[in-house]
Amino acid sequence: MQRGSNLERLGDYNQAVILEGIRLAPEGISRVELAEETKLSPQTVSNVVRRLLDDGMVREDRTIINGPGKPRTVLQLENNRLLGVGIHLDPGVMTLVAVNLAGEKVAEESRPIPVGSQNEIIREITDAVNVLIRSNRHKRANYVGVGIAAPGPIDVENGRLINPPLLNGWKGIELVGPLSKSLRMPVTLAKDTVAMTIAEQWIGGGQGHHNFIFTYVGSGIGVGMVIDGQVVHGVSGNAGEIGHFVVGETGVECGVCGRSDCVASTLDRTFLLGLAKEDGVDLGMSEEDIAADPNAALGRLAEIAREGDEAAKKIILMVAERLGSALGTLVSVMDLNTVFVGGHTWNDVSEFVLEPVAAVINRHFLGAGSHAVTVQNTALGTSVGAMGGACLILDSHISPRASSLLLR
Ligand SMILES: [Zn+2]
Structure with a gap:
């Protein structure tokens, strides 16, 4: 009815x-x-x-x-009349930003991801938010609340994380209720890629686009989708799991789905750097440096590939092929012409990988002939997750939603 x-x-x-x-x-x-x-x-x-x-x-x-x-x-x-706090929970690091109505970042703070009991985690996040709010000239009363971008799967109804595979010790942690109580302001929770997509739509390249996907390549991989101007949340708020599409055997077992032929296992840093070592690619970095900063090592691998090293090129093209084929399938299903990509890992390799990935997506796009697919880096940089949290709370506070007109 x-x-x-x-x-x-x-x-x-x-x-x-x-x-x-x-x-x-x-x-x-x-x-x-x-x-x-x-x-x-x-x-x-x-x-x-x-x-x-x-x-x-x-x-x-x-x-x-x-x-x-x-x-x-x-x-x-009046840009600073309302502000939102955004929090991105990522393995290892928690990033917080304060964002005004114009989408300007007025404060930023990051600290190690809290570990401990439910209460200790809430205490640490509360402290981080209070420090962030005090760090700038805007009054606390102007803050509409806190938006949290967290790795899925999440339980939106009860405001808690279910069992994030890459966030140790966060199984079942309840965030929305306890945090809104301790901060005395509204708190909203969304899956990280959903929040990032809201940011892309609000203040990034997605402005004015009614249909697009945002792809996150960081600690995990996932997408956010916008259809007819609305961000897709899915039945449970967990839409966008593209990381475990089957794309080809790697031999590395995926820590999430247990298979070794998914997109995530292809993008596994240890797997890729292992291939490079096997194939004799000289990254010009010591084993210790590679282990300490695998993202930088991947960036170097992509750079060497672009300089013409055949072995490195083969690895990068394999990654582009698999990531691009998964995205190309999605683009075909949704009939899109715009894809944004961002995230920490992507940031280090995008300069070299964007073009090949775009080529593969266009090759896999079954609507080719009707229009091309444009692939772009997010304009929001590596803080896209925290920006997503802030846009999530601002958006829920002031954006027109047809659903708000419906009887509940
Ligand atoms: Zn997997």
């Missing part, structure tokens, strides 16, 4: 639509333009804008005279 619209909520929905219209026009937008773009009546726009001005969410401080006719007053977002 279809659910109906709760009319009382229409006002909030319209306010969210108008706020988004203003947010997406950083140069400023007039009431007339807002009415044209949102298809709302000038009267409705005028009423809502008055409310937003009273709340200090927007300001009108410039009048633009553009050709003949009445000069128009433009509205702009």
Whole structure:
């Protein structure tokens, strides 16, 4: 059965639509333009804008005279009126950022990933958030809450991690309830790739794109999907598990699915560096340096490949082939023309691997002939996960969602 619209909520929905219209026009937008773009009546726009001005969410401080006719007053977002804290939980490191409505990072902090009991973990995260909020000039009252980007699988309903394979000691850790209690602010949890995709859509290259995927290549690999402008969460909030698509035997057992022919086992750093050693590729690094910074070693491998070393090239092309074929399948299923890629591991190799991966995706894309697929690096850098957490909480606070109109 279809659910109906709760009319009382229409006002909030319209306010969210108008706020988004203003947010997406950083140069400023007039009431007339807002009415044209949102298809709302000038009267409705005028009423809502008055409310937003009273709340200090927007300001009108410039009048633009553009050709003949009445000069128009433009509205702009009061960028620092609302801020969100984003937290990315990654093996080894916890990254926190504070982000304003314009998507600007106003503070950043990172510390080792907390270990210990449920209570100790909550205490450590609470402390990190408080330190972050105190580290900048913005008032605590302007923070709308905390968004957490965590490796899946997650239990969204109960706000806890289920059993993240790469996060030791975090099985069953409950985050949302205890943290919102200790911080006394709203806390939201999403799967890391879902949160990153919201960031890409909000403030990254995904702005204005209604259909795209974001691919994360870091400690694990996963994707986030946007279909018709909506980020796909899935039934349980765990959408985007592409890491265990079967792409070819490696001989390395995947720590997650137990197979040795998935994308994740192909991207296993130990496996790739082992291949390089076997094939006599000289990375110009000592064994100790390789072990201490395997990402840098992979970056070096990709660089050597681009310089023309045949053995290194073979390894890089194999990675591109397998990653690209998995992404190409997904792109075909969804009929996409845009793919973004980011993450710590990707960051070190993208300069050399982006092009071959893009070529493989386009070769595997079954809609070839209709359009090409563009593959780009995320503009959000390595803090895309924490930025994702911040956009998640800001988005849930102010973005228009058709679902918020439905009766629950
Ligand atoms: Zn696997």
